[in-house]
Each structure stands twice: as C-alpha cells, then as structure tokens.
Amino acid sequence: MTTTVKTNTLTLVQAVTDALRTMLREREDVLVLGEDVGKNGGVFRATDGLQAEFGEDRVIDTPLSEAGFTGAAIGMAVNGFRPVVEIQFLGFIYPAYEQIMTHAARIRSRTLGHFTVPMVIRAPYGAGVRAPEIHSDSTEALFTHMPGMKVVCPSTPYDAKGLLIAAIEDPDPVLFLEPMRCYRAFREEVPEGKYTIEIGKGKRVREGEDVTVIAWGAMVPVAMKAAEEAAKKGINADVIDLRTLYPLDRELIVESVQKTGRTVIVQEAHATGGVANDLIALINDECFLYQKAPVERVTGFDVPVPFFSLEDHYLPTPERVLYAIEKAVAF
Amino acid sequence: MEQFPIIQIIDEEGNVVLPEYREKLTKELVMTMYYHLIRTRTFDRKCVSLQRQGRIGTYAPYEGQEASQVGSALALENDDWLFPTYRDHGATMTFGHSLVRILLYWKGRNEGCVPPDGKKIFPPSVPIATQLPHAAGAAYAEKRKGTKNAVIVYFGDGATSEGDFHEGLNIASVFHVPAVFFNQNNQYAISVPITRQMKTKTIAQKALAYDIPGIRVDGNDIFAVYFETKKALDRARNGEGPTLIEAVTWRYGAHTTADDPTKYRDQEESKRRRERDPIVRVERFLKQIGWWDEQQIKEMQEKVQAEIEQAVAEMEQFPEANPADMFDFVFATPTWTIEQQKQMYTSWRERA
Numbered sequence: 001m002t003t004t005v006k007t008n009t010l011t012l013v014q015a016v017t018d019a020l021r022t023m024l025r026e027r028e029d030v031l032v033l034g035e036d037v038g039k040n041g042g043v044f045r046a047t048d049g050l051q052a053e054f055g056e057d058r059v060i061d062t063p064l065s066e067a068g069f070t071g072a073a074i075g076m077a078v079n080g081f082r083p084v085v086e087i088q089f090l091g092f093i094y095p096a097y098e099q100i101m102t103h104a105a106r107i108r109s110r111t112l113g114h115f116t117v118p119m120v121i122r123a124p125y126g127a128g129v130r131a132p133e134i135h136s137d138s139t140e141a142l143f144t145h146m147p148g149m150k151v152v153c154p155s156t157p158y159d160a161k162g163l164l165i166a167a168i169e170d171p172d173p174v175l176f177l178e179p180m181r182c183y184r185a186f187r188e189e190v191p192e193g194k195y196t197i198e199i200g201k202g203k204r205v206r207e208g209e210d211v212t213v214i215a216w217g218a219m220v221p222v223a224m225k226a227a228e229e230a231a232k233k234g235i236n237a238d239v240i241d242l243r244t245l246y247p248l249d250r251e252l253i254v255e256s257v258q259k260t261g262r263t264v265i266v267q268e269a270h271a272t273g274g275v276a277n278d279l280i281a282l283i284n285d286e287c288f289l290y291q292k293a294p295v296e297r298v299t300g301f302d303v304p305v306p307f308f309s310l311e312d313h314y315l316p317t318p319e320r321v322l323y324a325i326e327k328a329v330a331f
Numbered sequence: 332m333e334q335f336p337i338i339q340i341i342d343e344e345g346n347v348v349l350p351e352y353r354e355k356l357t358k359e360l361v362m363t364m365y366y367h368l369i370r371t372r373t374f375d376r377k378c379v380s381l382q383r384q385g386r387i388g389t390y391a392p393y394e395g396q397e398a399s400q401v402g403s404a405l406a407l408e409n410d411d412w413l414f415p416t417y418r419d420h421g422a423t424m425t426f427g428h429s430l431v432r433i434l435l436y437w438k439g440r441n442e443g444c445v446p447p448d449g450k451k452i453f454p455p456s457v458p459i460a461t462q463l464p465h466a467a468g469a470a471y472a473e474k475r476k477g478t479k480n481a482v483i484v485y486f487g488d489g490a491t492s493e494g495d496f497h498e499g500l501n502i503a504s505v506f507h508v509p510a511v512f513f514n515q516n517n518q519y520a521i522s523v524p525i526t527r528q529m530k531t532k533t534i535a536q537k538a539l540a541y542d543i544p545g546i547r548v549d550g551n552d553i554f555a556v557y558f559e560t561k562k563a564l565d566r567a568r569n570g571e572g573p574t575l576i577e578a579v580t581w582r583y584g585a586h587t588t589a590d591d592p593t594k595y596r597d598q599e600e601s602k603r604r605r606e607r608d609p610i611v612r613v614e615r616f617l618k619q620i621g622w623w624d625e626q627q628i629k630e631m632q633e634k635v636q637a638e639i640e641q642a643v644a645e646m647e648q649f650p651e652a653n654p655a656d657m658f659d660f661v662f663a664t665p666t667w668t669i670e671q672q673k674q675m676y677t678s679w680r681e682r683a
Contacts, residue, residue: 040522040595063492063528064459064520092458095494130388130439132417132587134457272668301672303661308388308439309652313676320679 007189012182015157015190016046016122019164020084022194024054030168031076033060033069034086043088044124044183070096070121074104077119082168090125090177091137104173105148120167120174126218126268128181128315130308137305138217138269143175144246144278150199151245153177155220157188159243162197170199177245179218202249204256208236211328212256214279215266216242219316223266226321235329237264245275253279254286261292262328266316271299293331296324335535335547337579340554343607345615356554358622364553365617367401368610370635371421374430377639378437382588386647387437391418395551395583395601398609399515400485401425402556403578406564407483412451412469414462414484418515418582422485423452430642431649440652441660460490463499463512470508470573481567482510483560489520491534500575504541509567511560512575515550517582522595538575550578551609580609654680 010018023030032047032054038061041048051059062069066087073083087093093100100121107115127136143151152167152174154160160178167174205220206213206227215223220241227237238256242249257263263283265276276297283295298316306314340352347353375394382390393400400421407413407426415423420433427450436443436455444454453469456462466484473480490496491514503510514534518525531537538545546563548555556578563574583601585592592598605611617623658665658673665673 035520036522036595038522043521043590061523061527064489064523065492065494067494068492095458132389132437132457133439271672301658301676302666302668303657303672306657307441307443307652310654310657311439313654314657323679 005191005193007191009187010157010190011184011187012154012157012160012178013044013046013184015161016164016178017048017050018190019161019168020047020050021053022161023165023168024050024058026194027082029080029082031058031060031081031083032086033062033073033083035062035064035088037061037086042086044180046122046178047086066092066096067099071099071103073119074099074107074117077117078107078115082118084120084122084168087121087123089131089135089137090123090139091134093121093123097142100143100149100173101146105146108172109148116171117173118171120164120176122164122176122178124178124180124183126179126181127305127311128218130311131180133307136308136311138300140175140177140245141269141274144275145273148173149246150174151177152199152243153179153217153245154243155179155182155217155241157190159197159203159241161190162195163199163243165194166196166199169196174199177217181218182221185221197243200244200247200249202240202242202244202252204238204252205241206237206239208238209260210236211238211262211264211325212260213237213239213264213266213321213325214242214253215239216245216275217268219266219268222316222318223321225318226325229318229322230325233326235325237325248278248282250282250286253282257283257287258290261290262331263295264321264324264328265295265297266321267297267299268315269300270302271297272302274299293328296328298324332532335533335545337547337549338555338559339549339552340558341552341612341616343612345612345619347616352554352558355558361613361617361622364401364405364557365613366631366635367405367425368397368553368613369632370638371397371401371424372610373632373635374424374639375421377643378434379584379588381434381643382437387434388439389587389589390437391587392584393418393421393582395604395609396515396517396580397421398553399550399556399578399580402553403483403513403560406557406560408480408564410451410478410480411564412453412466412473412480412482414453414466414469414482415455416462416485416487417455417457418487419455419485426450426452428452430639431645434642434646435649438646440649441656442649460486460493460495460499462486463490463495464502466510466512467499467503467506467508470503470510470567471506474506474508479568480509481564482508483513483564484510485513485515487520488514488516488518488525488534489523489528490514491537492528500537500541500543500573503573504543507572509570510573511563511567512573513560514575514577516577516579519582519586519596521586521590524596534577535575541575543572544574546574546576548576548578550580551607551612553609553613
C-alpha cells in the first residue's frame, strides 16, 4: 500500500524555511540565530514567520557580530543545543572564520570526542544577482579545506530541505551554502514534514555515457543547459549535482567517470585551490586508466569576484561549458 | 546619559539654544551648509529613483542623516582622510568626491572606488566596522610623517557590536593617533533596534573604555555636528589623540532598496521624525534670522538639480566596463594563472 505524502510547491528559499520550521517543531534543542532573522524574517525571508511561531528565545536576532554569534553558537552547541546560524552573505563570514576554523571544526578532535559541535552555519553565496560588491563570493573551498567541517550545497528546493534537516541532525558542524541565484529561480514539489538526504551523497541529474559533467549549487542549471545543447550535437552527458562538497561522493563520481572516461567540472569559484582540484585528484586516484581525455575545468578566474557590471564575464556560462564538453570529446 | 548629554546648538524650531555659537554662525557658513544639505538630499532621492527605474543597482539611502554627514565632512581640511561606509556618500560628495563616480559605484563599477585626484577618500567599507582599524593605521601614518592631517571614519550603531570596533578604537587610543571616530547612530541596524544591539544607553560612553573623549551630539543639528567634529579634528591635529563622536540621527527609509522596513518597524515613526528634519531646522533658522531669500534658494536648487542631472548623464554615457580590468589590477604584475585565464577568456570571446 502506498501512502500519499502531502507536498507543497516551494522555491529553494521557501524550502529552507520549511526545513527550519519542521526542525523547530520536531526538536526543542534547535535554535535559529543571526542578524535580522527574527522580526524581519531574514534579508532573503529565509526565516519568515519563524520568530512569530517559535518565539524570541528560539529564533534570535543577534547583535551585528559574526564572530560573536558564531562563537556563541559553539557554546550553545557544546551545551546541549543545536543552533542554526545564519550568515547574511557568505562574503561576511570572514570575521567568524577563526571561530569556525579553530573551534567549531576541531573541538571534537581536540577533546577526543568529549565536546562536540552539532551546529549548522547557513550562508547564501554566489554571484549573478546584481548584488552590491562583496555580496557575491563563493569561497566554499576555504571550508572544504578545514578539517572537521562538512560542506553542503544544494541546488533544488527538494534537496535543500532534506539536506538542511540532515545537517541539523548531523553530530558535527556543517556549512550549508545556499545559492542565491537559485533562491527563487524555480519551484518544485517538496514533501511536508521531515525527510533527510544523506550528507556525502551526490545525485545524477542526467544520464549519459560520453562525458561526465560535475557541478554544484548555482552551476547545476548551467551544466544542465550545456548538456542539453551537447545532446543536440550527439554528445550525451552524465551530469552530477554534487550536493555535498565535503566529503565528496566518491562512489558516484568514480562510477560515472569510469563509464565516460571524460570529465568537465563546472565551478563558480576561483580556479586555484577550488573543489574542482579535489575532484581531479580523486579522478586521478581512482580512474587513471579509464581516462580518454584530460579533465576540463570551467571556473571563475583567480580574481576577486568583480563588481556586478562585469560579473557575467566572471561566471561560467553554458556556452563555456559546452565548449569544454566538445573539447573533451574531441581530444 | 547624564554623563554624556546630547549637544544641541539649534533646537527643532531653529532657535539657537547655545548663544555662544550665535556669532560663529555666519551667513556664509550657514548658506554653505544649507547648500550641501539640499545637494545631498536631492542626490539621494535621485539615486532611489534611478534604482527604481533599473538604471543603477541596489542602493543604500541616507535620507535623514544629511546633517551628520554634511556637518562632519565640512569640518575636514582638504588633506584629511575619509573612511566611509556604503551609506556615507553624503559625506564623501561634500568632501569632494565626484557624483559621477558615486553613481558608477551603485551601477556596479569599480570606478566608484576611485576618488578624485588628491582626495584621500577610501572605498566604502561594505562589511561592518572593518574600516575602523584602517583609520587608526592611516592616522598613525600621518602622525609618523609629522603632518597636521587628521582622519575621520564613519560607522553606524550596529558596527559597535563588531570586534573591529573595539580593536580599531583600542589601537587608535594606544597609539594616540589623530583620528575622529564618527558614529551615526540611526538607531537601526537593518531591522535590529539599538535596544537589541547594546545595553548601554549611549555609544559615546564606550569612549571611557579607551580613555578618549566621547561626545554625543544631536545628529540632526548640523551646527552641533560641525562644531563638535571641528573640535575633535583640532584635538587630533594638536596631538591630543582620537575622539569618539556619537551623532544621534534617524534613517527615514529602508536599509537598502532591497529592504522593506515595514517588516520590522512602524514607518509612521519616520513620518513623525520629519518634524525634526535636519534641513527643515536650518530653514527655520534662516527664516528667523532673515537670511531666507526665495530667489537665492531657488537658484541654489536649480544649480543642484542641473549638477545632478549632468552627473547622471555622464554616468549613463560612461564607456562600458572592460572585462580586462578584472584581470589587470589583481597584482602589480599579473601571475601566470591570471595571464593564462585572461588569454583564454579573451580568445574565447573573440571566437564567439
């Protein structure tokens, strides 16, 4: 017998709100805190209505101090709560970097498991929405490089809800990156109530055998568009939405790349030191003898994310991805 | 509160309440102030309207804070430094920034971060309070160079919660540098009211922790702002170290054009506060004293309008942004990775 789960048609940002509401209802130990998350409901409305429903003790407007409230959330987490911190834009997380790098990520290790930090740090990230300067960073690799942090980055409303709930239930700190460009890009059916998507698992979003295209966050729609164009030229791409950036879904990547022998990685972030490079290392380790062409990368450049008049030149486009796909196939 | 009384030179009706200043309020000074007040307000309203028409991007309005920005900027000398936030272009334009460049900033152009030649105006700080340590350092450098130049740094009430607020003030205090820390307490950090930002009753009192003067002024009284900032700058130039000024004011509108203040506060309050408007107050003063000259004011308004329309036209005729710029200014000499990426991108564009 099948049971029908009620669904709602939600945008990605609404799915985030839905996940937070679900977990605030489900668990007394869940707290939401950050700048403007309470009365204002968040600058993107990600926490809209939550303070009215759960009160000022659980949905907390903090003073304007990223290091302060992230550090305070660490203290709450080691003392029985599950805080979900909102950083207004990823570009404003850097004052909290020390708290995350030096404390959140390594307290378990330092104390041989005695103290743990089950907290989530949510941050909208990325360019392409004509935001003012500094609001468009995609510096996920600063955090994948950080031992002790998991890094999650959904690209769809369904995944956003399931992954955020999994992140809140995770025993370790998770950076949860929300692609601003996808916040209201489209809607999909999102089940009511609680469900989780396993952290560390990617998703094949298109089946193909000629080339593997790997993307995450706001680059997934870009990769898909390129794959559709490639199909018109007779090239069938296997497209993977990574969903988790640390730890990577080794099985899925290896299985796909061993099948296709060609890979294109689409990364919004700067080229040097990016997640794409870790993917290449994994492919090198696990798929060396299967390779038919060098791995292609389509990335942002090694330059500060430009002011919005130039951001379209910085961001990978379907055209640039298609070019890389054809290059890999023609090698 | 008693320890840090709010300094006011004219009240809301435009009466001079500190008579010792009466003689210092020359017609020339007051008319200069009034000119900059209407110039900054007209420019701000124009920017909001340009954003609504999609001619510039997201914009941070300052309407209501003109007396704080104009009064403090007019107190500066030409060779002083100014470190603004993204809401302080009322101050930077009064200090001599180009309107075209300010408009270009809001149009997503790096050119907006480049001050006119000879003007020491730093790019607006977008993260909160990060400019305070810069100001302390720039002031230290002026001191080491043996100049009489001073530094002013702007920040809001929310900024006092950041670590950089403490670190900047502490360094300035320890090094005894010629800096004025000019706080515009507009009482809201986006949606968070000052009562949720801090338990202290004033921002000025935080100066006690650094053993420096803490001054609290009516930020909608341009005379009080001007004279108190001038005193603080004089102390700085005379080797008497930094000052913290709290200018109590109010932002009438949204945090930015992407913000909806009705979500978090009663905008009736903003309407009520227009009774205490910084510009209306000067107009009342001018009328009382008999300096209000309809013809002169009309000419002033026309001059301001024409200047702003000219700047908008220049902004819109400005050559398109050059993609090479994003590669060419990262280092003095580009690294091979940047060279390679630029070359690949350029040939890709030429191919397409």
